[in-house]
Amino acid sequence: MSEKEIPIHYVCTREKAQELIDRQKHFWVSNCGCREGNKEGCKRSRIDVCLMWADGEGSSGSDKHPATRAEVDAIMKEAKDKCLVYRPFRNDARTDTEGICFCCDDCCGYFQPGSTYRCDQGEKIEQTKVEDCTNCGACEPVCYFKARQMKDGALALTRDKCYGCGLCVDVCPTSCITLATRKREV
Numbered sequence: 001m002s003e004k005e006i007p008i009h010y011v012c013t014r015e016k017a018q019e020l021i022d023r024q025k026h027f028w029v030s031n032c033g034c035r036e037g038n039k040e041g042c043k044r045s046r047i048d049v050c051l052m053w054a055d056g057e058g059s060s061g062s063d064k065h066p067a068t069r070a071e072v073d074a075i076m077k078e079a080k081d082k083c084l085v086y087r088p089f090r091n092d093a094r095t096d097t098e099g100i101c102f103c104c105d106d107c108c109g110y111f112q113p114g115s116t117y118r119c120d121q122g123e124k125i126e127q128t129k130v131e132d133c134t135n136c137g138a139c140e141p142v143c144y145f146k147a148r149q150m151k152d153g154a155l156a157l158t159r160d161k162c163y164g165c166g167l168c169v170d171v172c173p174t175s176c177i178t179l180a181t182r183k184r185e186v
Contacts, residue, residue, distance in 0.1 A: 006094040009087045009101065009110070010120035011163040013179065014079070014170075017086040017100055021072060024053040028099075029067040029075070033060025034107040044104035045082040049075050052099035054091070075102060083142045085165045087119065105144040122164030124179035128157060132176035139168035139177065 012020075021027075030050045035042045050061050051072060079086065084102040087110075091098050105111045110119055126147065137150045147161035148168055169177045 006090070007118040007120050008094070009089050011122040011165050012086050012088055013122065013124055013164065013166040014076075014086060015166075016123070017079075017088065018076065020088060020097060020100065021051075021053075021076070026053060027067040027069070027072050028052040028054075028064055029071060030064035031061035032101065032107065034103070034109050036061050038107040042104060042107045044106045045078055045084055045102070049078065049084070049102040050099065051075060051102070054098040078102070080170070083167050083171070085144060085163075085167065103144075108144075111144045119163070121162070121182065123182055124164035124166065125159065125182040126157070126162045126164070126168060127178045127180045128155075129176040130155070130157075132174055134174055136173060138171045138173060142167040142171055 028051075029048055030052070031047045032050050035047045035049075047061075048063065051067070052064070078084070079102045082104070084104055085108075087101045087103050088097045089099055089101060090096065101108075103110060109115055110117045133155055135150070135154050137155070139148045139155070140150050143149075145161050145163045145165075147158050147163075149156050149158075164179060164182060166179055169179060
């Protein structure tokens, strides 16, 4: 696979995002370019949620500045509270992760109708104990990838659309959703 075929972004769980952050010593934060481009303003979260640990390029947003660990922890809390997808991004050579975008369905170009943006699916994939599911629908609005949809009062799963972000796990009141390691084609 050539570097042009590897998307700059990939999806990960909150735990993986925390691991990536915990390995870093220095941080920079900027406004999200997608949120800046939303003329109505983001309805889901604050605007300054693009995190970098390399002092080069990395964000399409403005106001890049050094950040403290407390500021990074506040962004992680915002991401959890507002159900934002953790989307780390790679450097231009696609060899190292340089930061994390915290994406919403309101502004992020990846989730807009007709988008042609590409993003790698994460290392994990949903596992649902359908027999324990009460069809409450709590997971549907946080599944920005449309892998979980309510149809005629029942949950319909399209597993190949699952990107492994884990947002559904966090909101499930019956704990019938877990994440498993995704089997990759060789």
